[in-house]
Amino acid sequence: SRRAFCSSIVWTAPNSEQNALIPEIVATRFQQSDAGDAGLLQDAPSSLKFATRVKIFRELIVQDRVRAKFRPQAGGIDAGHNDIYARAVAEILIRRESVLEDALATILPLGSKARGRMLVKYVNIAGEEEAGIDAGGLFKELLSEVMELGLDPNRGLF
Structure with a gap:
């Protein structure tokens, strides 16, 4: 020591x-x-x-x-109960088999709008939307998966 x-x-x-x-x-x-x-x-x-x-x-x-006059992300640290129902600035469709690619293709073009509420919907392998409401958990899941996949040394991004 x-x-x-x-x-x-x-x-x-x-x-x-x-x-x-x-x-x-x-x-x-x-x-x-x-x-x-x-x-x-x-x-x-x-x-x-x-x-x-x-x-x-x-x-x-x-x-x-x-x-910037954006509402908090549902489930975020500064979000209130009613923020779950706030209008999203973007709807993000993510295919389970290509999470990182879909996230980058839909979030990066948003630019400064990415600071606002984003509504995440997952699409399964059969091409159907998965049931559920994004009250913050799906967005958190997306961020976790993007970080895990993006920082994977086997992908060679970083």
Whole structure:
């Protein structure tokens, strides 16, 4: 094990101050400025605890979606109960035998609309739509499968 050079509290801001920084960092980020506490996040990210950085990231996503006037993805961290029934910006049909190819062919052309709600429907090998409503679970399944297939070393994409 390593010998500590100094106490870990030397490098991180106090907990009480970290949560107070979140709104200021988010506001500064959307002003396209490096001033203030957002500069701290950029220049010395490890001075904020990982959990605080995750909160900032999630808040930035929410604010970006609000600015673009998109509803949250059903089942997402900022989604409400009624978001399941919100109109989707895109309907994504995915064939079970070609998940990665279909996902890339339908999601990439969406561009900035990919920040909005996407309705995922799977098509089985017989060519029929699978029963079910996308309340977030199908979208999560799609993301998991795309990540697994896309990062598979046998495919040679990365």
